[in-house]
Amino acid sequence: MNYKRILLKMSGEALAGEAGRGIDFDFTEKVCRGVKQCLDSGIQVGIVVGGGNYWRGAKDGGDRMVRTHADYMGMLATVMNSVALMDTLEKLGAEAVIQTSFDVERVAEPFNPDAALRHMRAGRAVIFAAGSGEPYFTTDTAAVLRALDIRADVLLLGKNVDALYSADPKLVKDAERFSEISYSEVLRRDLKAMDTAATQLAMENHLPLHVFGLRDPENIARAAAGEPIGTIVHE
Numbered sequence: 001m002n003y004k005r006i007l008l009k010m011s012g013e014a015l016a017g018e019a020g021r022g023i024d025f026d027f028t029e030k031v032c033r034g035v036k037q038c039l040d041s042g043i044q045v046g047i048v049v050g051g052g053n054y055w056r057g058a059k060d061g062g063d064r065m066v067r068t069h070a071d072y073m074g075m076l077a078t079v080m081n082s083v084a085l086m087d088t089l090e091k092l093g094a095e096a097v098i099q100t101s102f103d104v105e106r107v108a109e110p111f112n113p114d115a116a117l118r119h120m121r122a123g124r125a126v127i128f129a130a131g132s133g134e135p136y137f138t139t140d141t142a143a144v145l146r147a148l149d150i151r152a153d154v155l156l157l158g159k160n161v162d163a164l165y166s167a168d169p170k171l172v173k174d175a176e177r178f179s180e181i182s183y184s185e186v187l188r189r190d191l192k193a194m195d196t197a198a199t200q201l202a203m204e205n206h207l208p209l210h211v212f213g214l215r216d217p218e219n220i221a222r223a224a225a226g227e228p229i230g231t232i233v234h235e
């Protein structure tokens with residue numbers, strides 16, 4: 001079962017590949033090929049990307065800067081990643097538009113959910129940049145908000161691990177791997193699907209989450225086609 005409309009969230013670090021900073025173009029291209037596969041099969045695609053490969057407000061600037069200023073830098077970092085994604089998608093022959101939560105008008109359109117839906121219905125990927133536009137939030141929360149705004153069928157969470165586990169599978173050999181789990185169990189066990197505020201918002205609004213491994217970017221099309229890879233979080 002293909003989803004009709006998806007919101008794909010990946011961290012900024014995902015685009016940095018092994019280096020952990022900046023952009024790994026070979027890997028970014030593979031991710032964008034996965035996105036194009038979805039578009040080519042008629043799935044409507046929204047994307048939220050983090051900014052941690054450049055800057056995280058609290059971690060990188062918190063004790064030296066006013067938090068609000070440091071978080072603006074983090075949100076601007078997501079705009080840089082979004083430009084890289086748009087550029088790469090266009091090189092692959094896909095159409096992509098960036099919408100930002102605060103105006104960066106030469107680079108992106110202002111966020112507008114109805115205009116976003118029109119773009120998506122015309123086969124364009126819409127990249128939602130600048131997070132929620134508000135300091136003290138994360139791009140996980142922004143991803144849930146945008147998924148709800150565009151009435152996505154699912155929020156796809158591309159991660160470094162291939163699924164949710166009861167403990168870090170690198171540290172705990174017999175950690176339990178979940179193929180399905182409820183929001184309340186994710187919160188109770190403090191599993192790292194998203195931060196707590198984002199998971200709670202998804203739960204309150206019945207937004208299904210699908211966690212999968214982004215190391216193999218072909219998983220994007222698999223998850224979007226509803227294949228049971230990774231972990232599904234729902235009621």
Ligand code: UDP
Pocket residue numbers: 010011012013049050051052053055056057058070071072073074075077130131132133134135136137138139140141142
């Ligand atoms: N950020 C913010 N509000 C938002 C989203 C992001 O202030 O709605 C800032 C915050 O400083 C955060 C940074 O942008 O640390 C990068 O986002 P995030 O940490 O979510 O990126 P990721 O870890 O997914 O790469």
